[in-house]
Amino acid sequence: MTYSIRIATERDITAMKSIRDTVRENALVSASIEHGDYVRAITIDGRAWVCLDADEVVGFVCGRLAQRDIWALFLRASHERRGIGNALMEIVERWMFESGVSRIELTTGPGTRAERLYRRRGWITDGTTPGGDLRFVLPRPSL
Numbered sequence: 081m082t083y084s085i086r087i088a089t090e091r092d093i094t095a096m097k098s099i100r101d102t103v104r105e106n107a108l109v110s111a112s113i114e115h116g117d118y119v120r121a122i123t124i125d126g127r128a129w130v131c132l133d134a135d136e137v138v139g140f141v142c143g144r145l146a147q148r149d150i151w152a153l154f155l156r157a158s159h160e161r162r163g164i165g166n167a168l169m170e171i172v173e174r175w176m177f178e179s180g181v182s183r184i185e186l187t188t189g190p191g192t193r194a195e196r197l198y199r200r201r202g203w204i205t206d207g208t209t210p211g212g213d214l215r216f217v218l219p220r221p222s223l
Contacts, residue, residue: 083164085171088128088140093118095137096130099154121151128152129171131164141168143176143184150186153194165197173201177220187213 088096093115100113122128126144130137139155150172155164176184187209188194195214203216 084132085129088122088130090119092130092137096140099156129168131168139164139168141172143172145179145181148181148184169201182220184218186216190214
């Protein structure tokens with residue numbers, strides 16, 4: 081199966097929110113991320129990319145430059161374990177480093193597939209959040 085990846089637009093937010101709201105791991109417990117939060121993340125604070133299977137959004141990633149973080153990486157359960165997350169991370173990491181970020185941060189739940197992906201990509205554990213999530217950092221690679 082062939083997938084395509086493109087920069088996300090505001091028209092993609094409904095699909096992105098649907099994916100985020102139905103994940104099995106790293107589910108939102110007490111917070112709600114609303115449409116305006118997505119708009120800000122993908123147009124003001126950073127940039128997002130969506131992965132398409134035909135015309136269906138099946139995954140997305142969002143990096144925010146000012147915060148120097150990966151705000152979101154989520155896939156539909158039906159499209160996990162196909163290399164999509166890795167491909168999306170490659171794009172957002174490269175964009176952030178090319179934009180001048182020297183160190184990217186993110187958080188994720190311990191023992192998740194996301195944690196394993198980040199470790200495989202070279203992310204380094206940098207403690208935990210008050211809620212028990214793992215903090216990861218990825219320094220810009222040396223040239």
